[in-house]
Amino acid sequence: xxxVSKPAARRASFRWLDRSFAVAGGMAALxxxxxxxxxxxxxxxxxxxxxxxxxLTAEVADAGRSGGIGPVLxxxxxxxxxxxxxxxxxxxxxxxxxxxxxxxxxxxxxLVTGGVDLLxxxxxxxxxxxxxxFFGQTLRMGFSILxxxxxxxxxxxxxxxxxxxxxxxxxxxxxxxxxAGLGMTRSTTIAKVLLPAALPGIVxxxxxxxxxxxxxxxxxxxxxxxxxxWPETLSDSGRALSVHIYDLALNVxxxxxxASSSALVLLALILVVNSAAVTLSERWLLKRHQTS
Amino acid sequence: MSKLQFLRNLAALVSLTVASCGxxxxxxxxxxxxxxxxxxxxxxVAKRYEAANPGVRIEVQSGGSSRGIADALSxxxxxxxxxxxxxxxxxxxxxxxxxxxDGVCVVVHRDNPVSELSREQLISIYTKKAxxxxxxxxxxxxxxxxxxxxxxxxxxxxxHYLGLDNADVKADVVVGENLHVIxxxxxxxxxxxxxxxxTAASEAKGGTPIKLVSTGxxxxxxxxxxxxxxxxxxxxxxxxxxxTSPAAKAFLxxxxxxxxxxxIQKHFFVPVN
Numbered sequence: 247x248x249x250v251s252k253p254a255a256r257r258a259s260f261r262w263l264d265r266s267f268a269v270a271g272g273m274a275a276l277x278x279x280x281x282x283x284x285x286x287x288x289x290x291x292x293x294x295x296x297x298x299x300x301x302l303t304a305e306v307a308d309a310g311r312s313g314g315i316g317p318v319l320x321x322x323x324x325x326x327x328x329x330x331x332x333x334x335x336x337x338x339x340x341x342x343x344x345x346x347x348x349x350x351x352x353x354x355x356x357l358v359t360g361g362v363d364l365l366x367x368x369x370x371x372x373x374x375x376x377x378x379x380f381f382g383q384t385l386r387m388g389f390s391i392l393x394x395x396x397x398x399x400x401x402x403x404x405x406x407x408x409x410x411x412x413x414x415x416x417x418x419x420x421x422x423x424x425x426a427g428l429g430m431t432r433s434t435t436i437a438k439v440l441l442p443a444a445l446p447g448i449v450x451x452x453x454x455x456x457x458x459x460x461x462x463x464x465x466x467x468x469x470x471x472x473x474x475x476w477p478e479t480l481s482d483s484g485r486a487l488s489v490h491i492y493d494l495a496l497n498v499x500x501x502x503x504x505a506s507s508s509a510l511v512l513l514a515l516i517l518v519v520n521s522a523a524v525t526l527s528e529r530w531l532l533k534r535h536q537t538s
Numbered sequence: 539m540s541k542l543q544f545l546r547n548l549a550a551l552v553s554l555t556v557a558s559c560g561x562x563x564x565x566x567x568x569x570x571x572x573x574x575x576x577x578x579x580x581x582x583v584a585k586r587y588e589a590a591n592p593g594v595r596i597e598v599q600s601g602g603s604s605r606g607i608a609d610a611l612s613x614x615x616x617x618x619x620x621x622x623x624x625x626x627x628x629x630x631x632x633x634x635x636x637x638x639x640d641g642v643c644v645v646v647h648r649d650n651p652v653s654e655l656s657r658e659q660l661i662s663i664y665t666k667k668a669x670x671x672x673x674x675x676x677x678x679x680x681x682x683x684x685x686x687x688x689x690x691x692x693x694x695x696x697x698h699y700l701g702l703d704n705a706d707v708k709a710d711v712v713v714g715e716n717l718h719v720i721x722x723x724x725x726x727x728x729x730x731x732x733x734x735x736x737t738a739a740s741e742a743k744g745g746t747p748i749k750l751v752s753t754g755x756x757x758x759x760x761x762x763x764x765x766x767x768x769x770x771x772x773x774x775x776x777x778x779x780x781x782t783s784p785a786a787k788a789f790l791x792x793x794x795x796x797x798x799x800x801x802i803q804k805h806f807f808v809p810v811n
Binding site for chain 2: 308309310383389467468471472473474483493495496497498499500502
């Protein structure tokens, strides 16, 4: 009977389709994990043998082929601190203005969001050249950790603004009238209600920003520079880990092994800094919960 | 931590940061920018020079040859590093001092009878127009072509000599390091590759079964790179304008002296002074 077999066949084909979706999804997940695992395995295999306390703290010697990465590690962290020190307040402030003060769809708000989105699509080498001219030459910071950090701040700003903005916009709309009903001023509402509630979103933005800032090379070669001296002040030039890896991998003959070890350290550093950001925010949220 | 404590700590941090931004008391500073090929060498030289000359600070920054030339002209840098010859325009305004040469030579397995390849023959091998060693007097075997990864300075020098784009090259093996190329040649005797001449010479001398192939009728030796007859080479230059400071002048004298030859050799370049 053809009238019965037809829906049956269709059911069968749906089942097949269903199953193939699951298989395709599973394959995609497997490939994604496999690539990650492969990368880690290679990095550990090539980089692990030279990792030691000595490697992490010693000076760079022989153009990076021997010695350690002490000054480079310190410079990287200092650059990151400068970067986040500017980017977090600026990004949060900008997102707050867009979400809480600017009229949605008004010309200034559209200009700012458009500008921020445009900034997000600018290649990092352009930020590097901008940073070199603006921070390095116009503001006379020269090759310095400060100038590199500030350039990176400009680069990750759009990411912070976007994630903070969407976190603020996703908050329940009742929060604001409820706070007003309790007699809270706008600034108190922002500081005590909205920002803490949006904190998880902000932390995601900061985490993404940290990852991008620590792995950036192009923006730093022209700003924080190439020097492997121990940084004494923020106006010293200091080589970031990513720049060190790039230089070892491309410009130093037989620098490959040390580049792998440095890459492994960079990966570990990103993991440590990211989990620290997440843990801090969680602890802070928990504490607020308990005291209030 | 109370709010007051936090604010106090913050204030301390800010004042510390501001204070540390101020200029320090330093002696003479010599700034060099430019070629990323030369920068690692000069960093090494600078470290030793600073130790021997307290009070002098050598700041090395990379960024590319053209940047080094532009910075030497604008005064952003005291000295520029350029791993290419100056154009006529640039030479009118700047003086170039050769501190070393970067030579690249073709290597094959020691058992391969081929010992000389012309530029045209190399082009046909690297574009896979010729694919068998017997066309060049070798065994009846397919040529395995090893190329360098994009961005390597040896790749630039080699392709510049052949007049090829990296997109024209059809390679079987793409590797990054000189030693990887040599390992490929040792592992498969039908491989052809190119490496920094300093690396090849020291490996061949150390007993690695490779052969340095003559090109353009000139033997691939560091002497022929130093005297300028070997064709696949480029100069490593330090450029200066008329306004070089005394400290920069002194450092330049050091760079053009034989005192740095050991460091140049450690980076597999060829000393010329």
